[in-house]
Amino acid sequence: GAVVSQHPSRVICKSGTSVKIECRSLDFQATTMFWYRQFPKQSLMLMATSNEGSKATYEQGVEKDKFLINHASLTLSTLTVTSAHPEDSSFYICSARVGGHEQFFGPGTRLTVL
């Protein structure tokens, strides 16, 4: 149980385009979902926390107009990187939490912006 999927696993796009990443909890309903970004050889940095049906809470320094998060249901959250640029190239990881303090992580999405 407690499986989280992400789609796509890898995406390459041209500079200026928008990219949408989906995060799904497959066998449970997640009250909260989290989005992280990880640059090469660095740690995971929390970008935002989202609860179903409400606006996401962004961490300091994360542009909410650039990284759009939609948490439409208890099993789906999406992250849209708008007008992506090469510096947005990174590994994006989502996680989902039912309650308590354990998060279940997705396999990650590797974004490359040319």
Added chain:
Amino acid sequence: AQKVTQAQTEISVVEKEDVTLDCVYETRDTTYYLFWYKQPPSGELVFLIRRNSFDEQNEISGRYSWNFQKSTSSFNFTITASQVVDSAVYFCALDTGTASKLTFGTGTRLQVTL
């Protein structure tokens, strides 16, 4: 504020050696949770252990063991008789009742060679 320090950036050992990965945390909360995750080259985070602040009992799981000491705010991880498959980046993380989000350490890259 909460903080996790993993002072060892990279460790290299020969197979069958024991290795300890250090983790020191900071928090003012009395209730908190500590985690260890493994991140192999594929990128997917693998959950290893969760420990709450009220349970200082050490844990052993096969070749893995964890030493939690509140007096020194440390939660160290030991791999006994290391194997090549243990090569990965290991992250220590902290979640407090107040913040209710994970703060990751910078990670320790473990290289196990034959």
